Amino acid sequence: MTEADWLACREPAPMLDALGDLASPRKLRLFACACCRRLEAPLPHLWNPATLDVAERFADGHVSSDELRDAWRRVGEDLHTAHRRIELETRSGTRQPKDAHASALLEAQYSALRELSTAVALIISRGGLGRDAAQAARGAAQAAALRSTLSGWPVRAAGADAGCAEQVAQAELVRDLFADRFWFVVPDPAWLTADVRALANHIYDGHAFEHMPILADALQDAGCESGRVLDHCRGPAPHARGCWVIDLVLGKE
Structure with a gap:
């Protein structure tokens, strides 16, 4: 990858591949957390981003592995609680269960949460810190976009557009976290x-x-x-x- 390629790249995977061993586990974990934090706006009140605080502190050596595992367990509990809330809203009449759009909204919300849970699990598990967590976060962003565009079809086009936009945003995050390999600044x-x-x-x-x-x-x-x-x-x-x-x-x- 040339420097021009690095600056123009619109998806994170080839950039992370180009970095190779220059990308430390700490940086990869923080990158994955940053990808998930982008979902705080499109998924309000449906998950607790406090787990990302724990993961970030772990990256800096301020949290133990046991505390990180406890945070991982809470992710699953948050996912279950949010899903139950969505189901209750449907049964109580807040949403009409036989309406196609309402059913699709329910599925989109849960899909976003499930993908987000996968991304956070990858962050916490020490594996898949970069590309895999970013891909899961991108899937969550796509589902979250569907959640906000289900007032009418075509849903697939909305999801594809959201996925492309998320890749571009994640590439910008790579450029923010990783000074590229073509130059190095030595601070005075x-x-x-x-x-x-x-x-x-x-x-x-x-x-x-x-x-x-x-x-x-x-x-x-x-x-x-x-x-x-x-x-x-x-x-x-x-x-x-x-x-x-x-x-x-x-x-x-």
């Missing part, structure tokens, strides 16, 4: 002032990525002139825990 210790590190910690711990442009200003004030670093902070691309600039400042791998 002078950049890493107490203010810069405190701001980076705040962004990392609080998922406060809306403050990335402020971090760019702080780095520039400290003498950073790297266009790669500053443009990444100020650009429109999404950011997630594990962003390569934040990791560069905090000394994470």
